[in-house]
Amino acid sequence: MWKPPERIRHPLPPVRWPTAARAASSKLFSPLALGPIELAERTWVPAMVPWRASEDGFVTPEILGWYERFARGRPGALVVEATGIRDIPSGPLLRIGDDRFVPGLAELVRTVRRASGGRTRVLIQVIDFLTIRRRPEPTKYFRRYLEVTDRHRRAVGSDDDLTVRERLLELEESDLERILTERELESLRFGYRERVTDMHLEPIRRLPRVLPELFATAARRAEAAGFDGVELHFAHAYTMASFLSARNTREDGYGGSRGGRVRLPLEVYRAVRDRVGESFAVGCRYLSEDCIRGGTTVEDAAFFGVEFAAAGMDFLSLSRGGKFEDAKQPRIGWAAYPYTGPSGYECMPTAISDERGPFGRNVEPVARIRAAIRAAGHSTPIVVAGGLHGFDQAETILREGGADVLAAARQSLADPDWFLKMRLGRGSEVRRCVYTNYCEGLDQKHKQVTCQLWDREGLDEPGVARTSDGKRRLLAPDWRR
Numbered sequence: 131m132w133k134p135p136e137r138i139r140h141p142l143p144p145v146r147w148p149t150a151a152r153a154a155s156s157k158l159f160s161p162l163a164l165g166p167i168e169l170a171e172r173t174w175v176p177a178m179v180p181w182r183a184s185e186d187g188f189v190t191p192e193i194l195g196w197y198e199r200f201a202r203g204r205p206g207a208l209v210v211e212a213t214g215i216r217d218i219p220s221g222p223l224l225r226i227g228d229d230r231f232v233p234g235l236a237e238l239v240r241t242v243r244r245a246s247g248g249r250t251r252v253l254i255q256v257i258d259f260l261t262i263r264r265r266p267e268p269t270k271y272f273r274r275y276l277e278v279t280d281r282h283r284r285a286v287g288s289d290d291d292l293t294v295r296e297r298l299l300e301l302e303e304s305d306l307e308r309i310l311t312e313r314e315l316e317s318l319r320f321g322y323r324e325r326v327t328d329m330h331l332e333p334i335r336r337l338p339r340v341l342p343e344l345f346a347t348a349a350r351r352a353e354a355a356g357f358d359g360v361e362l363h364f365a366h367a368y369t370m371a372s373f374l375s376a377r378n379t380r381e382d383g384y385g386g387s388r389g390g391r392v393r394l395p396l397e398v399y400r401a402v403r404d405r406v407g408e409s410f411a412v413g414c415r416y417l418s419e420d421c422i423r424g425g426t427t428v429e430d431a432a433f434f435g436v437e438f439a440a441a442g443m444d445f446l447s448l449s450r451g452g453k454f455e456d457a458k459q460p461r462i463g464w465a466a467y468p469y470t471g472p473s474g475y476e477c478m479p480t481a482i483s484d485e486r487g488p489f490g491r492n493v494e495p496v497a498r499i500r501a502a503i504r505a506a507g508h509s510t511p512i513v514v515a516g517g518l519h520g521f522d523q524a525e526t527i528l529r530e531g532g533a534d535v536l537a538a539a540r541q542s543l544a545d546p547d548w549f550l551k552m553r554l555g556r557g558s559e560v561r562r563c564v565y566t567n568y569c570e571g572l573d574q575k576h577k578q579v580t581c582q583l584w585d586r587e588g589l590d591e592p593g594v595a596r597t598s599d600g601k602r603r604l605l606a607p608d609w610r611r
Contacts, residue, residue, distance in 0.1 A: 132471050133480065133482050134484035136484045136485060137482050138484060140481050140482075140483055141481075146522055148555065153554075156525055158525055158536060164207070164359070164413075164444055164511055165413070166410065167251055167359060169251055171206040171553070173207075174535050175539070175546075177415070179223060179573060181572075181573070183224045189231075192578070192595070194241045197242050197252075198244075198245045199606055201250050202246070204250055205250055206250065206549075208252050208253070209361055210253065210254040211223070214257060214258070215344045215347075216258065226256060227344075235352070235357075251358045253359045256348045256361070257368055257369075258341060258344065258368065259368045260368075260369055261322070262466065264460070264464055264465045265319065272296075273299070278294050286298060320460065326378055327377075327379055327380055329381075335382070338397070341398055346405040349412065353410050359411025359413065360402065360412055361413055361414060361415050362395075362398060362399065362402065362412070363415055366453065370398065371417060373385070374395060374416060375420055376424060376426050376430060388433050399412065399442075413446060415446075415447040416434060416447075417431060417452075418431050418449070419450050421450055422453050422472075425473075431448070432498060432499045435512075439508035444510070446503075447537065448533075449477060449515055450491070451472075451473035451474060452469050452474050452477035453468055455473070457474065481564060488517045489523070491516055492514060492515060493532055496514045500512040500533060511534040512534050513533065513534070513537050514527060519538065521557060540567075541563040544561050544581050544584075547609040559609075578597045585602040586602065589603055
């Protein structure tokens with residue numbers, strides 16, 4: 131992952147843990163209505179992809195174990211990982227694009243409710259993503275993938291396409307940069323990737339006609355499986371975030387201006403809302419900033435937030451960055467990963483940082499977005515995430531109006547019981563995340579995600595489930611109270 135050039139190593143900030151009485155009177159552990167549902171407290175485990183589903187998208191025992199472990203920490207809400215809405219192969223990621231996935235997802239919901247004693251609300255994040263391919267071997271790219279055009283033929287002086295391919299393969303980089311288009315060079319160096327602006331492709335042109343129904347049907351299945359609600363994935367590098375991005379230049383009414391860019395996300399929301407019952411919560415996760423040149427700004431995000439709130443969304447969860455546009459070049463045979471560049475760093479900053487440090491970098495922009503939503507007369511709950519790790523930090527954010535709910539992914543992975551430990555006055559026992567992004571490195575390699583603080587602990591104990599390579603434990607050790 132990219133790191134700021136300053137490379138300042140930031141120690142973990144000192145923390146003061148509350149007594150049980152202090153926690154009981156706190157904002158963090160107070161209830162909150164989330165549209166039609168109520169959270170027992172304002173603690174939130176956001177969606178994380180653990181790479182534990184089956185290759186065809188079904189719930190597995192490993193998936194059940196992952197969510198059961200978080201549920202035993204009894205957070206206010208637990209969001210199930212980004213789950214694909216299309217019935218297409220997508221590797222070991224959960225899917226919800228067909229009714230055959232519903233029984234497994236229903237078992238997941240029952241598992242969370244049982245493990246949390248019914249205290250934790252369980253949501254599922256639903257996502258669409260466009261085609262992305264691995265970085266090819268140059269020989270494979272030129273001999274199989276490149277679409278030969280007259281421009282290529284003229285450049286190498288041949289009308290025979292086989293000869294054109296072989297001559298291109300022999301050229302130096304400087305010559306290729308002169309002959310190939312920007313997108314052809316990208317496909318060679320990074321792998322082919324679709325964009326929402328590829329209007330020459332019929333499936334891309336049809337996205338506004340297709341996606342509302344796909345999301346709505348996925349939400350109906352989530353409701354049938356027993357979830358309390360859905361989180362529409364409008365963030366990071368994926369389809370819906372690309373519609374919101376300032377880089378969306380579509381000229382069909384679904385791009386360009388802020389109003390054009392938010393049009394499809396609003397149509398998706400309305401289709402979902404119309405398909406599910408009144409007791410089912412519907413919100414979204416989107417970005418406070420794209421954190422790329424020419425991308426969406428905080429001002430854009432505030433505009434979108436007001437639009438989402440006015441439309442009736444039950445909550446808004448704010449992340450930041452994580453884009454393909456500035457991702458690191460992948461190795462041959464690997465796909466580009468949207469958390470390897472500067473925008474990815476903004477999403478998951480590490481303890482090696484710039485002067486601002488890695489803790490709470492998203493707090494100030496989210497506070498500005500929430501203020502704009504409140505100024506427009508809406509009380510929609512706002513979820514903040516990003517380097518959040520302690521009680522005083524959380525309480526300050528909530529009491530000063532920076533957000534309404536506190537979400538923590540990496541800290542919750544480090545210690546799934548940390549919210550419960552704070553609530554019981556036993557915060558001194560919290561295992562604190564050290565923000566090395568060990569977990570993110572595993573995710574990038576599509577390996578089962580674990581935490582370096584516990585994945586080698588007690589490996590030889592009876593009944594400890596191990597990763598597929600046998601070297602790490604799959605789940606955090608039980609909290610022995």
